[in-house]
Amino acid sequence: MxxxxxxxxxxxxxxxxxxxxxxxxxxxxxxxxxxxxxxxxxxxxxxxxxxxxxxxxxxxxxxxxxxxxxxxxxxxxxxxxxxxxxxxxxxxxxxxxxxxxxxxxxxxxxxxxxxxxxxxxxxxxxxxxxxxxxxxxxxxxxxxxxxxxxxxxxxxxxxxxxxxxxxxxxxxxxxxxxxxxxxxxxxxxxxFSMERIRPGNERQRIPLATRIGASQPKLTEAVSLMEANIEEPLTTDDIAYYVGISRRQLERLFKQHLSAVPSKYYLELRLKRARQLLQQTSKSIVQIGLACGFSSGPHFSSSYRNHFGITPREERSSRNTGKNASE
Missing domain, CATH: 3.40.50.880 (Class I glutamine amidotransferase (GATase) domain)
Structure with a gap:
């Protein structure tokens, strides 16, 4: 046979x-x-x-x-x-x-x-x-x-x-x-000279973890809380409470490892998220502002301009111009 x-x-x-x-x-x-x-x-x-x-x-x-x-x-x-x-x-x-x-x-x-x-x-x-x-x-x-x-x-x-x-x-x-x-x-x-095969349940390394490693778990946890609460931002006191340290300790960690106070770092996270949405979605500017924790259009626009040097409307316009040019 x-x-x-x-x-x-x-x-x-x-x-x-x-x-x-x-x-x-x-x-x-x-x-x-x-x-x-x-x-x-x-x-x-x-x-x-x-x-x-x-x-x-x-x-x-x-x-x-x-x-x-x-x-x-x-x-x-x-x-x-x-x-x-x-x-x-x-x-x-x-x-x-x-x-x-x-x-x-x-x-x-x-x-x-x-x-x-x-x-x-x-x-x-x-x-x-x-x-x-x-x-x-x-x-x-x-x-x-x-x-x-x-x-x-x-x-x-x-x-x-x-x-x-x-x-x-x-x-x-x-x-x-x-x-x-x-x-x-x-x-x-x-x-392939692999030292080990990493298991699938190993989490991806986010940039923060790459920069500070596992030596500052409280800081990593605080930033994770910020990333999970973009639409309804937490206060600095709330973050310190959930992480289990004092506000002063939290501020010290951010200043030492990220060269920023927690509120400024949080604002930059929200603005970067807004920029991503402006570039990659068709949501209105007002919708994006609300989704990123800004209570009004003017507040969103001025914060965005102060950080990136252009307004959200100009950001959206430049994206559309670039898209049309490539077509």
């Missing part, structure tokens, strides 16, 4: 506008190295784009692809790689094409901001998912049906997501380990 040879797993790698070269390189390199280590073809992959045209990456290089997504053969899994959530993507067509591929066994994997586009296609409702830390707030706001985390990566049944960058390598090792065994993944990680 002839032994049936297992077919290689076939992955599509869908590049959306300005996908990160690093993510593409890590995914393809891990799959290729796995084939070399096994001395047989465990994986095959196809590079795809929505239209079949070469796709511009974050570094300016245009990556040629094998096929448009609509022409892809049946896949075992589909990586969706994106580095921004403001790209020119036909979401209806993307949704239709992915749904045509989707089966109960098909793995859908968002890398970087790829999970945002999977959510836009209605494919993450009821699943745990993550995204790059810069977009977590918007991701949470836009998709209340998605269970959003700030972890490095999430694996929830056949829906997977990864924050991108260095965490892509950790995720790929875990994915291969699930399919080929942990010993195989350990050998593969040695080829």
């Amino acid at each position: 002839q032994t049936q040879v297992a077919k290689p797993l076939r992955y599509g790698i869908l590049l959306l506008p300005h996908a990160a070269m690093a993510d593409l390189a890590l995914i393809t390199e891990v799959l290729s190295r796995a084939n070399q280590l096994a001395e047989k073809k465990l994986y095959e992959f196809l590079l795809l784009s929505p239209s079949g045209d070469a796709m511009p990456l974050t570094n300016g290089i245009k990556a040629p692809v094998d096929l448009p997504l609509s022409y892809a053969p049946k896949l075992d899994g589909l990586f969706v790689i994106a580095d921004e959530i403001a790209g020119d993507v036909d979401v209806d067509e993307l949704s239709k094409t992915i749904h045509a591929q989707a089966t109960e066994k098909l793995q859908l994997i968002g890398i970087g901001c790829g999970s945002y586009w999977l959510a836009r296609a209605g494919l993450l409702n009821g699943y745990r998912s993550t995204i790059h830390w810069q977009e977590i707030n918007r991701f949470t706001e836009e998709f209340p049906e998605v269970i959003v985390s700030s972890n490095l990566y999430e694996i929830d049944r056949n829906r997977m997501s990864c924050a991108g960058g260095a965490s892509t390598l950790d995720f790929m090792m875990v994915l291969v380990g699930q399919q080929q065994g942990h010993d195989f993944a350990a050998q593969l990680s040695e080829l």
Whole structure:
């Protein structure tokens, strides 16, 4: 009786506008190295784009692809790689094409901001998912049906997501380990000189944590409270109370490590959030001001101008001008 040879797993790698070269390189390199280590073809992959045209990456290089997504053969899994959530993507067509591929066994994997586009296609409702830390707030706001985390990566049944960058390598090792065994993944990680494979429940490092490390948990907790309360700002006394230190101690921590008093740091957080909303959403200026904790339009406008040197209206106008020029 002839032994049936297992077919290689076939992955599509869908590049959306300005996908990160690093993510593409890590995914393809891990799959290729796995084939070399096994001395047989465990994986095959196809590079795809929505239209079949070469796709511009974050570094300016245009990556040629094998096929448009609509022409892809049946896949075992589909990586969706994106580095921004403001790209020119036909979401209806993307949704239709992915749904045509989707089966109960098909793995859908968002890398970087790829999970945002999977959510836009209605494919993450009821699943745990993550995204790059810069977009977590918007991701949470836009998709209340998605269970959003700030972890490095999430694996929830056949829906997977990864924050991108260095965490892509950790995720790929875990994915291969699930399919080929942990010993195989350990050998593969040695080829990449990995000291360890980080678990998915390890949280993404936010800039503050990167700057001060774990040595100031009270300060990190205070900033986390601020980030979670943008629309209805807490007072400095409230933050000190919830963190469990005196107001004077809190002010000392901010001055020593962030060179600002808590109220000024909080205001800058809210203004940066407002700028992000002005640049990336179509919400009105009044709505954005209220969403960022400003009680009136004039207060929002003057605070914004004092910090950035232009008014919210000028910010919105410059964004639209730049968008029209690129078109």
